[in-house]
Amino acid sequence: MAGFPDVMDKLVSLCKRRGFIFQSSEIYGGTGSVWDYGPLGVELKKNIKDRWWHAMVRSRDDIEGLDAAILMHPRTWEASGHVAGFVDPLVDCKTCKGRFRADKLEDAKCPQKPSKQPGQHDACALTEARQFNLMFKTHMGALEESASVVYLRPETAQGIFVNFLNVQQSMRQKVPFGIAQIGKAFRNEITPGNFIFRTREFEQMEMQFFVEPGTDMAWFEQWKAARMQWHLDLGLSRDRLEFHQHSAGELAHYARAAFDVQFDFGGTLGFQEIEGVHNRGDFDLTQHQQFSSKKLEYFDQVNNKRYVPYVIETSVGADRVTLAALVNAYREEAVEGETEGRVVLGLNPAIAPIKAAVFPLTKKDGQPEMAERIVADLRGAFTVDYDETGSIGKRYRRQDEVGTPFCITVDGQSTGDQTVTVRDRDSLAQDRVDVSQLKGYLAAKLVG
Ligand code: GAP
Numbered sequence: 001m002a003g004f005p006d007v008m009d010k011l012v013s014l015c016k017r018r019g020f021i022f023q024s025s026e027i028y029g030g031t032g033s034v035w036d037y038g039p040l041g042v043e044l045k046k047n048i049k050d051r052w053w054h055a056m057v058r059s060r061d062d063i064e065g066l067d068a069a070i071l072m073h074p075r076t077w078e079a080s081g082h083v084a085g086f087v088d089p090l091v092d093c094k095t096c097k098g099r100f101r102a103d104k105l106e107d108a109k110c111p112q113k114p115s116k117q118p119g120q121h122d123a124c125a126l127t128e129a130r131q132f133n134l135m136f137k138t139h140m141g142a143l144e145e146s147a148s149v150v151y152l153r154p155e156t157a158q159g160i161f162v163n164f165l166n167v168q169q170s171m172r173q174k175v176p177f178g179i180a181q182i183g184k185a186f187r188n189e190i191t192p193g194n195f196i197f198r199t200r201e202f203e204q205m206e207m208q209f210f211v212e213p214g215t216d217m218a219w220f221e222q223w224k225a226a227r228m229q230w231h232l233d234l235g236l237s238r239d240r241l242e243f244h245q246h247s248a249g250e251l252a253h254y255a256r257a258a259f260d261v262q263f264d265f266g267g268t269l270g271f272q273e274i275e276g277v278h279n280r281g282d283f284d285l286t287q288h289q290q291f292s293s294k295k296l297e298y299f300d301q302v303n304n305k306r307y308v309p310y311v312i313e314t315s316v317g318a319d320r321v322t323l324a325a326l327v328n329a330y331r332e333e334a335v336e337g338e339t340e341g342r343v344v345l346g347l348n349p350a351i352a353p354i355k356a357a358v359f360p361l362t363k364k365d366g367q368p369e370m371a372e373r374i375v376a377d378l379r380g381a382f383t384v385d386y387d388e389t390g391s392i393g394k395r396y397r398r399q400d401e402v403g404t405p406f407c408i409t410v411d412g413q414s415t416g417d418q419t420v421t422v423r424d425r426d427s428l429a430q431d432r433v434d435v436s437q438l439k440g441y442l443a444a445k446l447v448g
Contacts, residue, residue, distance in 0.1 A: 004240065006267020007330045012195055014343070015041065015326070018402050020353075021196065033192030033199045035319075040402055043353035043383060045203075045322045048234070049182050051351065052205045052316070055230055056180045063178035063207065064167050068159025070184060071140065071150050076158050079291035080284065081253050082135055086154060088190050090132035093118055094125040101190045102129035108191065134187045136200075152186035157313060159183070160208045161284045164296055164309075168210075175298050175309050176219065178209035182318065194269060196319040203318035210298070210309035213282065217257070219312045220279045224259055227277055227314050231261060233448075234321070235348030236328050240264040242271060254283040261316075263324040274324050275316035282308040325351065329403060338393075345403030346426055349446050354404040355382040356422075356442060359395050361411040363388055371410040374420070374435060381439055382446070400425055406442060 015021040020041035024034035037045055057065040077083045089102035093110070100108040100118045110118045119126050136152040139145075153159065160179045167179050182205045192198045211219045224243070231241055246258035260273040285296045285308045297306045329345040349355065358375050360367035368388055378384045385404065387395050392409065399407050407423040414420050414435075421430045422441065433441050 003270065004264055004266030006269070007327060008195060008265070008267065008269070011326055011330055014330075014345075014401065015195075020044065020326075020402075033189065034201050035196050035199060040353040041322075044325070044347070044351060044403075045318055047351040047353070048321055048325065049203075049205065049318055051234065052230070052318075053180070053182065056178075056205075056207050062173070062176065063180050063209075064171050064173065066160060066163060066167060066179050066181040067183065068156065068163060068181060070153050070186075072153060072158060072162070074150055075291050076162060076288075077135065077151050079287040080158050080161075081287070082151075082154060083133070085253055086135055087131040087133050089129040090190055091118070091129050092127045094127065095123045099190055100126075104191060132188075132190060134189065136186045136188050153184075154187050155185050155315070156181050156183045156204045156206045157208060157284070157315065160206065161288055161296075161311075162292075164208075164210065164285060168298065175300065176209060176211040176215070178207050180205070180207040182206075194265075196323050197265070197269070197272065199319060202320075204315060205318055206313065206315045208280075209312040209314075211312060212300075213307060213310045216279055216281070216310040216312060220257060220277070223312050223314055224277045227275055227316070228261055231263070231274070231321075231324075234325065234351065236263060236324055240324075240328060244271070244273070252278070254278070254280045256281045263328075265324070265327050274320045275314065278313045278315070280311040280313050282310055284311060285309065342397050342400050344400045344425065347403040347405075348448065349405035350448050352403045352405050353383060354385045354399070354402060355446060356406040356408055357385040357387055357395070357399045357404050358408045359386075359392060359410065360388050361392060361409055365412065366415045367410045367412075370415055371408075374408065374410070374438065378439065378442070382442060396423065406445070408438070 018040060019038035022036045022038055023030040024036050025031045057063050091100050091102045096111050098111055098118060105118055108118050110116050110121055110124060112121050118124060135154050137149055139148045140150045141148050160181060182203060184201060185204045186201050189198055189200055192200055209219060209223060232238060240263055242262050244260040244262050251258055255278045257279040259277050261275040262271040263274045264271045289296045296308060298309050299306050325347060329347045331344050331346055332341055333344060334341045356378060358371045360371040371386060375384050375386045396407055405425045409421045418435045419432050420435060422433050423430045
């Protein structure tokens with residue numbers, strides 16, 4: 001059976017052309033695997049982050065929010081195991097100066113022609129593999145000496161662990177409870193790529209749920225199911241989502257059990273991790289206790305006992321989910337009676353960057369003025385766009401391509417009876433709606 005098509009090149013082009021995502025520092029030739037979100041991209045990603053924050057923090061009383069700093073005490077990364085163990089095996093080619101992951105040579109391409117894998121040309125001169133730490137190092141303060149080394153965090157999770165007692169005590173939380181945060185993370189990936197799938201600077205949405213030892217596997221199962229449901233509610237297709245269980249050999253040093261939520265990106269990329277759900281046991285809190293010499297125990301007053309809680313972690317990449325949402329939504333369709341088809345981003349309306357576009361059918365008869373009044377009224381409640389240029393068909397196509405779920409047209413009838421047509425992006429059905437009912441009409445359709 002043929003899999004989902006590879007739409008990545010088309011998406012990269014659409015994202016640039018329509019203001020979703022640009023290459024970082026493009027005028028200087030770009031920065032390797034770093035991307036900037038343009039006006040529509042930032043709205044889309046923000047809608048996804050807000051949805052996660054709402055589901056994880058605002059709608060629950062057992063999870064607290066946090067915004068920890070990117071720069072942390074360097075001992076943090078010794079305790080977490082990142083200084084010693086956050087490494088990938090790296091080989092250099094002395095001929096082409098390329099750098100490749102020694103364990104992923106089969107996925108890499110030697111820059112020499114014809115296209116082969118590194119090491120397969122006679123001229124290739126690969127070095128022995130050496131361990132390369134993926135953390136970005138910098139210096140704190142004016143002196144660049146070894147004592148001043150700090151790291152850009154490679155995951156947001158550690159900011160949560162070191163604040164476990166601060167949050168628990170200040171918010172008078174009782175185990176089981178969780179701490180959630182959204183923030184930037186940095187990894188000096190050897191082989192980044194596939195657009196915003198693997199980048200060197202990215203955003204994570206992580207939640208650590210602290211539980212009593214012995215109850216951890218039941219919580220692990222609950223969180224696994226809840227997180228899969230979140231991706232489905234976001235609009236990702238059921239047949240593009242699956243769990244991948246980590247075998248004993250794949251488990252990270254901290255994990256007692258782990259499942260990835262994988263999404264099928266189509267083409268040769270296929271199913272790839274978008275989120276990890278891990279049972280981290282008491283690894284992190286115990287390590288931080290040891291390295292900081294500060295107790296990180298929870299006192300259970302009801303049962304009069306102290307213990308170091310176990311942690312169930314849910315860790316999802318905001319950029320990776322944004323890419324999954326874009327890939328999932330992209331479609332090309334024939335349009336009846338037209339030679340040119342249309343490109344549609346069939347995003348869940350709730351995360352679409354523009355919720356409604358308003359068009360006057362013509363530039364006369366008071367139609368632009370009425371359309372502008374509608375825009376002014378809707379703005380504030382929704383992100384709206386006004387467009388009066390080009391044929392109405394072209395205007396619809398422009399909005400379809402960026403995923404706008406509703407197009408509102410002011411026509412000859414509108415100025416008389418104060419009604420407009422509302423066109424649905426997916427069904428193409430048009431409803432005639434009274435202008436006074438427009439806000440409620442859109443709000444009802446945008447729930448979900
Ligand atoms: N705290 C656990 C942790 O960081 P991870 O599996 O290394 O686990 C979690 O990362 C998620 O972060 C991944 O599922 C992915 O969505 C995202 N992620 C990791 N590395 C990334 C990268 N280089 N670029 C974009 N997203 C990345």
